[in-house]
Amino acid sequence: MNKALIPLILFMALAGLFLLMLSRMNDGEYNPRDVPTEFIGRAAPDFSLPALHQPERQVSPSQYQGKVWLLNVWGTWCAECWREHDFLLELAGKNIPILGLNWRDEAVDAKNMLVRLGDPFDQVAFDPNSQAVIDWGVYGAPETFLIDTKGIIREKHKGALNPTIWREKFQPYFEGES
Amino acid sequence: MKFIGIMGFLWLIVGLAQASNAEVYTFDNPTDEQTYQSLTEELRCLVCQNQNIADSNAELAQDMRRKTYELVKQGKNKQEVADFMAERYGDFVLYKPPFKPETAILWIAPFVMLIAAVWLLLRAIRARRNADETARLSERQLQEATDLLSSTKHKSS
Numbered sequence: 001m002n003k004a005l006i007p008l009i010l011f012m013a014l015a016g017l018f019l020l021m022l023s024r025m026n027d028g029e030y031n032p033r034d035v036p037t038e039f040i041g042r043a044a045p046d047f048s049l050p051a052l053h054q055p056e057r058q059v060s061p062s063q064y065q066g067k068v069w070l071l072n073v074w075g076t077w078c079a080e081c082w083r084e085h086d087f088l089l090e091l092a093g094k095n096i097p098i099l100g101l102n103w104r105d106e107a108v109d110a111k112n113m114l115v116r117l118g119d120p121f122d123q124v125a126f127d128p129n130s131q132a133v134i135d136w137g138v139y140g141a142p143e144t145f146l147i148d149t150k151g152i153i154r155e156k157h158k159g160a161l162n163p164t165i166w167r168e169k170f171q172p173y174f175e176g177e178s
Numbered sequence: 179m180k181f182i183g184i185m186g187f188l189w190l191i192v193g194l195a196q197a198s199n200a201e202v203y204t205f206d207n208p209t210d211e212q213t214y215q216s217l218t219e220e221l222r223c224l225v226c227q228n229q230n231i232a233d234s235n236a237e238l239a240q241d242m243r244r245k246t247y248e249l250v251k252q253g254k255n256k257q258e259v260a261d262f263m264a265e266r267y268g269d270f271v272l273y274k275p276p277f278k279p280e281t282a283i284l285w286i287a288p289f290v291m292l293i294a295a296v297w298l299l300l301r302a303i304r305a306r307r308n309a310d311e312t313a314r315l316s317e318r319q320l321q322e323a324t325d326l327l328s329s330t331k332h333k334s335s
Contacts, residue, residue, distance in 0.1 A: 038268045104237065130241035137266025139224040139238055 039137040044147045047132035052102055052124035059125040068173050069097040071145040076109040078141040084160035088120035100124040103133055146170055203247045214250045217259055220273045
């Protein structure tokens with residue numbers, strides 16, 4: 001074989017590898033934005049934030065002790081949250097307690113969105129200055145956590161919830177209950 | 179006129195410098211400040227992934243800076259703050275990931291590549307030296323060549 005062909009072959013092999021990786025970057029473990037899910041199996045961090053609808057009242061995860069519940073991080077600026085909203089309403093219809101954590105938002109905008117689309121939340125904690133989100137390891141919205149009766153985070157989903165993910169990851173925790 | 183122009187330019191630079199680091203944090207002692215500075219340089223901003231939180235102006239980076247500040251203020255040392263972030267965002271948040279089985283290749287690969295490169299270089303040097311040696315003429319061949327050259331010279335003159 002001609003020795004001069006070696007660099008060409010090496011180049012083609014590398015180019016092929018890069019192309020493969022590029023095409024797979026948007027899914028699964030090759031997606032650089034998909035940070036490995038941490039913080040499962042740990043105690044849910046506490047916070048005390050004003051309620052969106054009644055700012056004089058405080059909302060805290062400790063109010064949910066003994067329940068299996070969801071914490072949903074959302075904001076009116078987050079397009080995926082609008083898309084996710086219908087499914088959250090569906091869950092609320094099944095009496096699943098969802099604590100909404102309204103993040104980096106204007107109270108008026110947040111309230112308007114709930115009036116327009118319906119309110120799936122048991123309570124909404126208002127967090128315009130990211131007091132709680134870093135404690136929970138949130139870096140985008142929507143993000144949903146499932147917390148068990150002992151206050152341990154059992155599941156976490158980044159991005160909009162949908163029926164498939166619900167069935168696979170979340171539903172089993174509610175089956176023993178009702 | 180020129181003076182005013184220069185002053186205007188300086189003013190602009192100062193303004194830009196302030197804009198890039200919007201919040202001003204005060205510390206109880208220089209050690210805490212040092213801890214804070216080095217942490218913000220070693221923590222990755224998760225929404226603008228090739229920047230640390232000191233360089234990034236993303237809202238998340240601001241939030242992470244504030245959390246870092248709060249933790250330092252509470253008297254947490256550098257390791258404790260780094261652990262706090264890694265617990266929530268994974269080792270990925272650390273620009274200096276800890277050495278463990280999953281990260282071993284990150285730490286070892288550069289040294290393996292360096293050793294391989296040195297080995298290849300030494301081999302190339304040795305190959306060239308051998309090539310030089312075979313190309314060299316023996317004593318007798320040299321004599322013959324000189325004889326040939328001188329004989330042709332005699333003929334032509």
